[in-house]
Amino acid sequence: MKLEVDIQCQLGAFALDARMSAAVGTTVLFGRSGSGKTTLINMIAGLQTPQGGRITLDDTVLFDSTQKVNQPVHRRRIGYVFQDARLFPHLSVARNLDFGARFAVDGPLGATRRSDLIEVLGIGALLNRRTAALSGGEKQRVALGRALLSNPRLLLLDEPLAALDLERKEEILPYLEQLRAQGGPPMIYVTHDMSEIVRLADTLVIVRDGNCAVQGVAEDVLADPENVKLIGVQDAxxxxxxxxxxxxxxxxxxxxxxxxxxxxxxxxxxxxxxxxxxxxxxxxxxxxxxxxxxxxxxxxxxxxxxxxxxxxxxxxxxxxxxxxxxxxxxxxxxxxxxxxxxxxxxxxxxxxxxxxxxxxxxxxxxxxxxx
Incomplete structure (x- = not known):
């Protein structure tokens, strides 16, 4: 998988002018609130439209302002896990998962792979429950399962742990680590929490004021003294x-x-x-x-x-x-x-x-x- 992004957009007083690449593994977007991280991945997903530029995923052009290409969300084959899970409250856990499977471009996962995924995420006992009865950590695991059942080429996660307490974060992180270790889909993971970078990041992109200020192998980016100001003295x-x-x-x-x-x-x-x-x-x-x-x-x-x-x-x-x-x-x-x-x-x-x-x-x- 190879994602290439070069986009521009003016949103009121905020200007996004972002250039980044992502490949296999986990690419973490790190930056302060309001730096443009969520706007960037929303444009990758197709939830927002840039005013100019180009986005490609492997050989597929997702967006190109010159060629007038703008692939709709359902054709991009990109899974998305939001900060607040966004499950359907009127559906059971099983039917929420089924909803994700409906959008699998190559057809739904086989019964064995579906069962394995449910087991990996530890949500088998939750299948008949309504989502309103779930804890925050359980909701995020179901949201992750729903995204993965769409068989995505790329998985976007927008601060999926930000609304959880420490105990619930520790409940979710091992599943993300396991997904990464077992060769799941490449992930672009948005966070402002340095501890999540330690657990997940292969590549690190520092987003500041609408720009991808620095990007590279996580160890290299963090070890460069020139980046201390960008990262923040407390997190460096x-x-x-x-x-x-x-x-x-x-x-x-x-x-x-x-x-x-x-x-x-x-x-x-x-x-x-x-x-x-x-x-x-x-x-x-x-x-x-x-x-x-x-x-x-x-x-x-x-x-x-x-x-x-x-x-x-x-x-x-x-x-x-x-x-x-x-x-x-x-x-x-x-x-x-x-x-x-x-x-x-x-x-x-x-x-x-x-x-x-x-x-x-x-x-x-x-x-x-x-x-």
């Missing part, structure tokens, strides 16, 4: 991949990285399992020498690879530790006092408690890029 950080090496009796798990061990609160994963974790830039402390006498359990040797001085007091320092990339956020004063330079060897210190369970996820077996 890096993604690391490692392998669970051990679980200690004191409640810490050891994760093997390319440059050493990282000790974190116990991870619910078996030894040998690959995981991906988010390390926030503000949680990385720099030291000119090997730390001695600190409470922190994590100190990684690193080399400074980049320094980005912003307009405020903060400075983003890019690091390479083995084959991993980190970002530290320090003050300009610290930069001057430490005399940091590109190529300098340094120690990166990370507190174990800075990596809670929400910051760690199972890594997919393969990585995809649409850059």
């Amino acid at each position: 950080g890096s993604l690391l991949q490692g392998v669970i090496e051990s679980h200690a009796q004191d409640g810490l798990s050891a994760i093997r990285l390319s440059a050493g061990l990282l000790h974190v609160p116990r991870v619910d994963a078996s030894i040998g399992r690959q995981v991906r974790m988010r390390v926030r830039a503000q949680d990385v402390i720099l030291s000119l020498s090997a730390p001695v006498g600190l409470s922190s359990q994590n100190a990684l040797e690193a080399v400074v690879t980049g320094i980005h001085v912003g307009t405020g007091p903060g400075v983003a320092v890019a690091l390479r530790s083995g084959s991993d990339r980190l970002i530290a956020r320090v003050t300009g004063r610290a930069l001057t006092q430490m005399q940091l330079q590109i190529g300098q060897k340094i120690w990166a210190i990370v507190k174990a408690n800075a990596l809670p369970p929400a910051a760690i996820a199972r890594a997919s077996s393969s990585r995809h890029s649409s850059a």
Whole structure:
């Protein structure tokens, strides 16, 4: 699957001028509220029409202002999961699912595949219930099932977890991870929650003021100090991949990285399992020498690879530790006092408690890029 978008639209005072690509895997659109994320995917789905530009999905032209092409929604073969589920309240769960199957271009899924999907989503016991009796998490699972039963070439998800509490989010995320891991349809996933990026993103697109400001492999986008301002200083950080090496009796798990061990609160994963974790830039402390006498359990040797001085007091320092990339956020004063330079060897210190369970996820077996 290859999606290419190059569209323009003026909506009152808001201008959308977006160019992006998406391929297999999960492409996450990340940005503040009002940045244009929902408008962008609505135009991909055909729910809104751009004033100019072109959208193609594989060899199919979905929209082209020059050629006067604008495929109707039902012919685009795109599934859509909204933030508020939008199930039909007068229908049972089973009939809501049947509604999605009606729009499968290649015909409805076979009985076995339908049954497997219902089992994967854990909604078998809900089939005869009315949707008004479902919890928020159950409604979103049914909405996901309805979208998937249309046998889409592409699945759009517009902040599907934003209206759910933490418990309900944790109920849904494993299903999305499983869908991604088992080769389900490519997904474009809209969020402003960094923890969902850790769990799902292969490709990351930062949307700002109607533009796709940056896009690329999620690890690369997050590890670039130039992107700290776009992401936000509170969310800026890096993604690391490692392998669970051990679980200690004191409640810490050891994760093997390319440059050493990282000790974190116990991870619910078996030894040998690959995981991906988010390390926030503000949680990385720099030291000119090997730390001695600190409470922190994590100190990684690193080399400074980049320094980005912003307009405020903060400075983003890019690091390479083995084959991993980190970002530290320090003050300009610290930069001057430490005399940091590109190529300098340094120690990166990370507190174990800075990596809670929400910051760690199972890594997919393969990585995809649409850059």
